[in-house]
Amino acid sequence: MSTNLANLLYLITIVTFILALRFLSNPAHARRGNQIGALGMLLAVIVTWIKTGGTSWWALALAMVIGGGFGAVAARRVKMTAMPQMVALFNGVGGGAAALIALAELHKILPDPGRPKLDISTAIVLSGLIGAISFSGSMVAFAKLQELIQGRPITYPGQKFVNLALLAACVGVGVTLVSGVQDEWLLWVVISGAALFGVLFVLPIGGADMPVVISLLNAFTGLAVAVGGFELENNVLIVSGMLVGASGTLLTLLMSRAMNRSIANVLFGAFGQVSPQAAAAAAATDGGTVRSASAEDVAVMLAYAHKIVFVPGYGLAVAQAQHDVRQLADLLEQKGVEVSYAIHPVAGRMPGHMNVLLAEANVPYPQLKEMDEANPEFARTDVAVVVGANDVVNPDARNNQGSPIYGMPILNVDNAGAVVVLKRSMNPGFAGIENPLFYNPKTVMLFGDAKDSITKLIADVKSL
Amino acid sequence: MSHNTLLVFEVTILVLAIFLGFEVISKVPTLLHTPLMSGTNAIHGIVVVGAMLVLGSPHKGVFGWVVGFLAVVLGSANVVGGFVVTDRMLEMFKKREQPKADDASTDGKSAE
Numbered sequence: 001m002s003t004n005l006a007n008l009l010y011l012i013t014i015v016t017f018i019l020a021l022r023f024l025s026n027p028a029h030a031r032r033g034n035q036i037g038a039l040g041m042l043l044a045v046i047v048t049w050i051k052t053g054g055t056s057w058w059a060l061a062l063a064m065v066i067g068g069g070f071g072a073v074a075a076r077r078v079k080m081t082a083m084p085q086m087v088a089l090f091n092g093v094g095g096g097a098a099a100l101i102a103l104a105e106l107h108k109i110l111p112d113p114g115r116p117k118l119d120i121s122t123a124i125v126l127s128g129l130i131g132a133i134s135f136s137g138s139m140v141a142f143a144k145l146q147e148l149i150q151g152r153p154i155t156y157p158g159q160k161f162v163n164l165a166l167l168a169a170c171v172g173v174g175v176t177l178v179s180g181v182q183d184e185w186l187l188w189v190v191i192s193g194a195a196l197f198g199v200l201f202v203l204p205i206g207g208a209d210m211p212v213v214i215s216l217l218n219a220f221t222g223l224a225v226a227v228g229g230f231e232l233e234n235n236v237l238i239v240s241g242m243l244v245g246a247s248g249t250l251l252t253l254l255m256s257r258a259m260n261r262s263i264a265n266v267l268f269g270a271f272g273q274v275s276p277q278a279a280a281a282a283a284a285t286d287g288g289t290v291r292s293a294s295a296e297d298v299a300v301m302l303a304y305a306h307k308i309v310f311v312p313g314y315g316l317a318v319a320q321a322q323h324d325v326r327q328l329a330d331l332l333e334q335k336g337v338e339v340s341y342a343i344h345p346v347a348g349r350m351p352g353h354m355n356v357l358l359a360e361a362n363v364p365y366p367q368l369k370e371m372d373e374a375n376p377e378f379a380r381t382d383v384a385v386v387v388g389a390n391d392v393v394n395p396d397a398r399n400n401q402g403s404p405i406y407g408m409p410i411l412n413v414d415n416a417g418a419v420v421v422l423k424r425s426m427n428p429g430f431a432g433i434e435n436p437l438f439y440n441p442k443t444v445m446l447f448g449d450a451k452d453s454i455t456k457l458i459a460d461v462k463s464l
Numbered sequence: 465m466s467h468n469t470l471l472v473f474e475v476t477i478l479v480l481a482i483f484l485g486f487e488v489i490s491k492v493p494t495l496l497h498t499p500l501m502s503g504t505n506a507i508h509g510i511v512v513v514g515a516m517l518v519l520g521s522p523h524k525g526v527f528g529w530v531v532g533f534l535a536v537v538l539g540s541a542n543v544v545g546g547f548v549v550t551d552r553m554l555e556m557f558k559k560r561e562q563p564k565a566d567d568a569s570t571d572g573k574s575a576e
Binding site for chain 2: 013017018020021022024025026027030031033034035037038041044045048049051052053055056057059060062063064066067068069070071072074075076078080083084086087089090091093094096097098100101103104105107108117119211214215218221222224225226228229230231232233234235236237238239240241242243244245246247248249250251254255258345350351352353355356357359360370
């Protein structure tokens with residue numbers, strides 16, 4: 001296949017990717033968008049296959065079967081609740097691939113007489129550096145979300161300085177390589193240093209902020225791929241990689257805005273560490289008492305209410321209780337209770353996560369209320385049922401300036417007539433902060449696994 | 465095309481792609497943030513094309529062979545996993561749209 005024909009076909013791929021992004025921003029066409037993108041990708045792979053002209057074709061086939069097979073099985077098997085870490089994992093391997101390409105390209109051009117071209121060697125160093133950060137950072141994000149390592153921020157004194165020094169050292173070694181010291185091991189140093197930086201960079205970031213970090217690392221991988229396109233003089237890599245680099249950066253900003261935090265605060269704030277004021281406030285709430293109720297009591301409260309709002313959180317997702325909640329809601333509706341769901345934009349572990357889970361349980365779309373729509377409703381709600389949510393209903397975000405989540409918009413469940421909190425135990429939530437809502441005299445706690453509690457509630461409401 | 469002409473051309477399309485990337489997702493509802501992140505994640509799986517070019521090039525030597533093979537494995541996992549995960553997320557939205565459409569149609573009937 002001639003280079004021109006190949007590039008024209010690659011152009012079709014680029015167009016499908018642009019359409020995919022366009023369609024993915026609209027709920028009605030999102031799925032078709034993804035399918036269009038997948039077709040474009042298939043075209044690019046076929047064109048590239050023909051371009052290689054049968055060289056090592058069996059190795060290509062084997063590698064694609066291994067990688068594609070792993071991707072397909074992992075993506076099919078994963079539960080909806082574990083989607084965020086899957087995105088992190090697949091993002092990481094993409095970054096890893098970009099770093100490996102840099103290694104292979106340098107190895108190929110170094111034996112040539114004379115200095116490698118400046119732009120090519122710059123591209124090699126950059127894609128190795130960014131790809132390696134994306135790879136190791138994503139793996140740490142995966143480990144945190146999968147709870148292989150603790151989700152809380154891991155910090156030590158002088159952390160920012162150490163990170164900065166490490167990054168500067170990597171860049172320095174990279175510059176040495178670009179400026180003409182033709183040693184392959186320099187790139188190994190850059191890549192290992194960058195991989196270490198990726199780990200140190202993500203470790204101090206709390207689990208609740210992981211979606212924003214994954215989105216940022218996603219943009220990094222896109223950038224690494226675009227730079228890789230310069231090494232291979234390949235347009236489809238340059239354009240597609242940069243599309244992801246730019247849109248991923250914008251998406252990262254949109255996500256941190258949804259949490260009412262600046263991106264710098266997310267990345268360097270070590271969110272979830274307890275500040276002295278917050279600790280003092282927490283000590284004050286310790287004086288309050290927590291009321292716990294039995295399922296029977298709560299069932300009576302629910303069955304005789306006029307209006308109930310469910311506030312789902314990550315606990316619901318973990319317990320896979322979305323189907324049971326819908327069953328309980330149907331039952332209550334039969335008894336004439338008005339039921340809706342209040343969805344916080346960052347409920348669960350990713351923006352939009354809750355909508356996906358409740359949609360899976362066939363919750364009717366008109367019952368799902370976004371935060372702005374739900375908040376004015378709480379004043380005329382009899383019972384707000386908080387199922388495994390914590391930080392998104394924490395009144396400290398409104399009242400306590402010392403709280404790390406101060407300023408984050410929350411669902412004002414404490415405006416409802418009564419609040420029922422379904423929770424496993426009194427352990428603080430994902431972000432590791434106290435929640436005074438639990439000590440509010442209006443609140444009763446129903447302890448236990450969300451699924452078990454809801455099942456009991458269903459039985460008790462039925463028997464009323 | 466000389467090397468420098470090519471480089472200038474490549475930089476041009478790179479810069480245009482930056483603006484396009486910002487423009488194309490400028491208005492996206494919060495509920496689609498996660499699927500969109502996952503979708504862009506699948507798109508940078510295009511790295512597999514680069515990996516294939518490395519593994520499929522002649523005279524690559526043992527080093528290029530091993531590294532290229534690994535890169536194709538990782539890139540393919542990125543592509544397939546990325547698209548499948550995104551599709552599974554969006555499958556859910558499709559279900560969610562249906563009751564809305566049903567409501568609309570029954571409303572229409574009752575009005576008749």
